[in-house]
Amino acid sequence: MKILVAVKRVVDYNVKVRVNADNSGIDLANTKMSINPFCEIAVEEALRLKEKGLADEVIVVSIGSRKCEEQLRYAMALGADRGILLETDSTPSSLYCAKLLSKMVEKENPGLIILGKQSIDSDNNQTGQILAGLCGIAQGTFASELTIEGGQAIVTREVDSGLQTLSLTLPAVITTDLRLNEPRYAKLPQIMKAKKKPLETLSAETLVAPFAPQVTTQRVDAPTQRKAGSKVANVEELINKLKNEAKVIS
Amino acid sequence: MNILVIAEHNNQQLSSATYNTITAALQLGSTDIHLLVAGHECAPVAQQAVKINGVSTVLVADFSAYQHFLAENIAPLIRDIAQTHYSHILAPASTNGKDVLPRAAALLDIEPISEITSIISANTFTRPIYAGNAIATVTTNAPIIAMTVRGTAFDSALTSEENVATIETISIQHDKQLSSFVNEALSLADRPDLGSAKVVISGGRGMQNGENFALLEKIADKLDAAIGASRAAVDAGYVANDLQVGQTGKIVAPDLYIAVGISGAIQHLAGMKDSKIIVAINKDEEAPIFQIADYGLVGDLFEILPEIEQRL
Ligand SMILES: Cc1cc2nc3c(=O)[nH]c(=O)nc-3n(C[C@H](O)[C@H](O)[C@H](O)COP(=O)(O)OP(=O)(O)OC[C@H]3O[C@@H](n4cnc5c(N)ncnc54)[C@H](O)[C@@H]3O)c2cc1C
Numbered sequence: 001m002k003i004l005v006a007v008k009r010v011v012d013y014n015v016k017v018r019v020n021a022d023n024s025g026i027d028l029a030n031t032k033m034s035i036n037p038f039c040e041i042a043v044e045e046a047l048r049l050k051e052k053g054l055a056d057e058v059i060v061v062s063i064g065s066r067k068c069e070e071q072l073r074y075a076m077a078l079g080a081d082r083g084i085l086l087e088t089d090s091t092p093s094s095l096y097c098a099k100l101l102s103k104m105v106e107k108e109n110p111g112l113i114i115l116g117k118q119s120i121d122s123d124n125n126q127t128g129q130i131l132a133g134l135c136g137i138a139q140g141t142f143a144s145e146l147t148i149e150g151g152q153a154i155v156t157r158e159v160d161s162g163l164q165t166l167s168l169t170l171p172a173v174i175t176t177d178l179r180l181n182e183p184r185y186a187k188l189p190q191i192m193k194a195k196k197k198p199l200e201t202l203s204a205e206t207l208v209a210p211f212a213p214q215v216t217t218q219r220v221d222a223p224t225q226r227k228a229g230s231k232v233a234n235v236e237e238l239i240n241k242l243k244n245e246a247k248v249i250s
Numbered sequence: 251m252n253i254l255v256i257a258e259h260n261n262q263q264l265s266s267a268t269y270n271t272i273t274a275a276l277q278l279g280s281t282d283i284h285l286l287v288a289g290h291e292c293a294p295v296a297q298q299a300v301k302i303n304g305v306s307t308v309l310v311a312d313f314s315a316y317q318h319f320l321a322e323n324i325a326p327l328i329r330d331i332a333q334t335h336y337s338h339i340l341a342p343a344s345t346n347g348k349d350v351l352p353r354a355a356a357l358l359d360i361e362p363i364s365e366i367t368s369i370i371s372a373n374t375f376t377r378p379i380y381a382g383n384a385i386a387t388v389t390t391n392a393p394i395i396a397m398t399v400r401g402t403a404f405d406s407a408l409t410s411e412e413n414v415a416t417i418e419t420i421s422i423q424h425d426k427q428l429s430s431f432v433n434e435a436l437s438l439a440d441r442p443d444l445g446s447a448k449v450v451i452s453g454g455r456g457m458q459n460g461e462n463f464a465l466l467e468k469i470a471d472k473l474d475a476a477i478g479a480s481r482a483a484v485d486a487g488y489v490a491n492d493l494q495v496g497q498t499g500k501i502v503a504p505d506l507y508i509a510v511g512i513s514g515a516i517q518h519l520a521g522m523k524d525s526k527i528i529v530a531i532n533k534d535e536e537a538p539i540f541q542i543a544d545y546g547l548v549g550d551l552f553e554i555l556p557e558i559e560q561r562l
Contacts, residue, residue, distance in 0.1 A: 011380070013517070016383070016516065017380045017383050017384065019384050026379075026380060026384060093361055094352075094361060094362075095355075095356070095359075095360075095361040098356065117498075118498070120380070120381060120497070121379065121380055122379055123364070123365070123378065123379050123380070123381065123497070124364040125348050125352075125364055125365075126348070126351075126352035126355075126362055126364055127352075129321065129348075129349060129350075129351075129352035129353045129356070130352050130353065130355065130356040130362075131356075132321075132322075132353060132356075133325055133352070133353035133354070133355075133356030133357050134356050137428065138322055138428035138429045139321055139322065139349070139353065139429070140429075141321075141345075141348070141349045142345060142349075144491065154432065157345075158345070158491045158492070159345040159346070159434075159492070160344050160345045160346070160445070160492060160500070161260075161434075161436045161437060161492060162434060162435050162436040162437045162490060162491070162492050163434060163435045163491065164318075164431075164433075164434040164435075165431075165432040165433050165434065166320070166429050166430065166431060166432060167429065167430045167431075167432050168428065168429045169427070169428050169429065172428075172429075177498070178481065178485070178498060179484070179485060179491065213361065214360060214361040214390050214391055214392040215361050215363055215388050215389070215390045215392070216388065216389055216390075217386050217387065217388050218374065218387040218388065218389055219386075219387045220379070220384050220385065220386050220387070221384065221385045221387070222383075222384060222385075223378070223382060223383065223384065223385050223523075226523060226528075226542045226544075228541060228542075229528070229542075229543050229544035229545055229546065230544075230545065230546070231535075231540070231545075231546045231547070231548060232545050232546065232547050234547070235547070235554060235557040235558050235561055236561065238529065238545055238547050238558070239558065239561050239562065241545055242506065242527070242529070242545070246506075246526075246527045246544065246545075248449070248505045248506040248526065248527050249449070249473060249506065249562075
């Protein structure tokens, strides 16, 4: 079985982002970029399935500019077998990404497609679900546990009320939650080795004719800042203020 | 303008987020709001739904394959209904809504919008991005606008004693047999719901273990509060996953949020910074949580919590 993993290049999660001066977006000049943390978990899960003998190839795909090669190389340093860059200079919408990935599903015929549940930049949490819908296959979103048994994927999902376990027919789309696993680190020899692994570049526009995005961003604003509060000296003062100043307890 | 709202429920009870989503539908200016209750043996839910002010029709799709709200079966149902005559499809931005709505949008070949926090016009909305460090204003020209709605950003819709809506039975049945329900481990609902509680008290890594959460529970009992947690506390196994507050957990905006032994990482703040009053209890006076706290108390939580409990 092949596993296809989608990885996105995003601002590193430690960076405190700033809205740019003309309110058109986020100021990304000279910002540290990394693999989206949820995508890293997706790569790790695919590698673990391969190590258990449940998969024989892990293919990583990224959509975006040439710079995404960095994230593909990183995923290959962790252990992915090969990478595919679907190159585009535009900012692709979730729907366009899902359509591109569905082409890859047609071409590679994977048993599992693993994506992060959301990317920490646009925070959409939708590409995996759209992909599963376009392909007409099962989806296991927000996964915190995944096993393959008798040709089914058994996936435990983190839901608002607790945990839910589903059994999915393969092929299936899985989107990862944070507690699915703890990703490994890439070691230097593997980073060197990854430079020689196959990385194919395809033109996104040739694969799926671009279409005008339906959802467009008009402007981006900084959130309203909370005004800094004050320190209280002790519990007595705290309770007194909550009762008489804030009036949130009685 | 006809709006389809997807009800969230457990076949017995409508979720509170459904009521918030209906308020969003009303703000869009619609007078014709239809609420889809898809489930199995879900008549009690339909009975609650017909009493919500603003809803004109409750569409009930009662079918065994809809029992667990599996996206593979519910998405084509939403597509079939939405295609008829709706301008918008709204669902709560809960784990259910986020699971199903994007899939339904894919079947309609439209691009969904995730977790809106305000409505500027019928096709323009705001939504947080970058863990709430920026707010995007987005416009869509999709033929049908499909979006999830952040519950804490909209008030709960009001209800009447009398039935205000009529029930219509939907006979569309989809059973794709792509997925099946195995089991679930639901948290005990012995406290107010985290997403809608007026007071939330959350513990972080500073709590040291799960047993120590009893210190928070005693205070929660007195304040009728929900319990929350940081990711670090959930990852360490102190408490269940459904208590996580933050960018990737639940979004809360209570009147009072008390953060105990939580440092205040941006991913945690994303889930609670719209609370009315924030209290932080932390032994490190430099902890970032103090930058957004209305009242900060520097000290050892193991001394402070018992004293709070005693003084309440
Ligand atoms: C992609 C991604 C998504 C994430 N999503 C979330 C999310 O949804 N929610 C979330 O919470 N986090 C999330 N995180 C994790 C986040 O970055 C932080 O790691 C996490 O919030 C830290 O939890 P904490 O504050 O409990 O722990 P710490 O940062 O370790 O803080 C513990 C605090 O306890 C204090 N303390 C210790 N002992 C005592 C004592 N005796 N008395 C008083 N104070 C004490 C310490 O001073 C410290 O400030 C995410 C991270 C990533 C990368």
